[in-house]
Amino acid sequence: MPSIKQVAATAGVSTATVSRVLANKSNVSPEVRARVEAAIAELGYRPNLVARSLRSQRSNTIGLVVSDVRNPFFTEVARAVEDAAYERGFRVVMCNTDEDPEKEALYLALMRDENVAGVILSPAPQAGPRPSAWGHGLPLVVIDREAPLPGLDNIVIDNRKAAAALTAHLLQNGYRRIAGLFGAIGSTGEERRGGFLQALQTHGLDPVAAEYVAPRRAAGADVARELLLREVRPDAIVCGNSLLTEGALVTIRELGLRIPGDVALAGFDETSWQALLEPAITVLAQPTDVIGRTAIELLMGRVAEPAVPPSRVVLDGALIARGSTAPRGS
Amino acid sequence: MPSIKQVAATAGVSTATVSRVLANKSNVSPEVRARVEAAIAELGYRPNLVARSLRSQRSNTIGLVVSDVRNPFFTEVARAVEDAAYERGFRVVMCNTDEDPEKEALYLALMRDENVAGVILSPAPQAGPRPSAWGHGLPLVVIDREAPLPGLDNIVIDNRKAAAALTAHLLQNGYRRIAGLFGAIGSTGEERRGGFLQALQTHGLDPVAAEYVAPRRAAGADVARELLLREVRPDAIVCGNSLLTEGALVTIRELGLRIPGDVALAGFDETSWQALLEPAITVLAQPTDVIGRTAIELLMGRVAEPAVPPSRVVLDGALIARGSTAPRGS
DNA sequence: TTGTAGGCGTTATCAA
């Protein structure tokens, strides 16, 4: 791989001049510029980003550290992030922590040590003291969950409101014995559970259950099974994310129950397939595209101006009512 | 961020000694080592990977460049890759090309320029001349599709055989007017189409259709619509990947057709949700876990020994028969 | 066992 030195030699100029051409500086004579460009083309020279980054202490790569690549919410956000970054000439590398604080620390450190411009993060649960990478000057935008540290940019949806809307929808359609399954990690599950309870309380009702569950399909299936085998079964289940919805669905299928006749089902996050079920599943969709684009905007802002006070963006979810929560007895 | 220099200063030694401690070399006296380690801890020093990589010309990060983050096949593979790499002390960064050759070239170049140890790639379609990053000494393992360049490690499944098995399953269950939708990008769709045609031919049948389609949900839906609105409708549809299956499903739902009564449906790739439909969808599952782990193994091998002749690993898919292809008229 | 010094490929400063 040719270096700037060889380009300089071939063009008969100094490395400084090549560097100037590369940086598109104005103070290079047209003929010299042409010679250098010819040499670059001839050698197939490409700037070494490692060296560049070492020298300039920055890069135009940004990191996206997600807690679960298999959660469609994150892949949708990733798509949006990638698009928005690409438009601005930034590249995105994505890492998967699988909700493992150790991996999160590792990848955050990797990002810092690789000199990325900044990181968009959906935090894993925090075990013990904060990993040292946190806040070490690395521009950081936290999405989906409350930032575990103060002073960071943050993008979330109004989870209480969203969960309350989803629950109110069920109540309005005549369901009364409602159970809720919420992610046990981070602020999100907590808030959604809060909105769920609040909506029930407004109607003077108690929940059949309001459980914290590992945000995984298997866990959702297990807890749903326990609920649905009770003597008096819930007539509706609300799930805190699409993996839990999947899990509940697995159990509902296994038990041979009908939706919504035996039990209604509603969850968070729109996926590609929930509308294809019969009946289709009612969801509270998060605006993944806006989340991704806003994350990039906040990050760019922070990279440009590290000292500005952190923003907190709260978006709204959208209720998409479908057959799985059709009015009771209709 | 403290550098090795400051550590050396605080510990009262030279940078070389610090470097030795970092590299766990044996020729450092215990007391000096202790002093250095104390200084490292005190300053919160972390080695700068950029500098290290510039110097040593390698790193323990590997790149995973996929053609579509939203395709569950790739996220499943990504999980497996991450696990296998993590066990070996490697980190994985993932990039999404969205089937865009330009983005692929960009990310491949990024990987090269960032000095990653190697890359696992599912190639986008190749437009025009090969991007310069290809083969420039960067260890590369190609998955899912045939390598567009000779001399590269390659992991695929036996697509002809798999498609033939899926088609034979339909034939065995009494379907005769079978249409196929196959991804228009890369070798995979081609081979699957070949196996599809072969199976039909063995039974002395012609396909109702055997179309190449952009491997996207919308494209699948469009082509399926055209097929299903024909005067004489196919009695079964085979899809070349899960996004196409989704698309076909969208159309089937929109047209109010029943599965498998009006039309049977089968596709490639197991996803989390296809078993949850009623009827559940028959699929030809690829061993994503084996693919991911094998990719890491091949890559590690090539990193260690760049000169060995390339391997080509051909795995088998597994037919998972479900209700969507139940015997005709049963 | 420890230190000195050169260089990995860039960019930026300072002279010329």
Place this chain on the structure above:
DNA sequence: TTGATAACGCCTACAA
């Protein structure tokens, strides 16, 4: 407008 040259942070001969 151009060229020497000194860093960026690290590793590794080589010397002590």
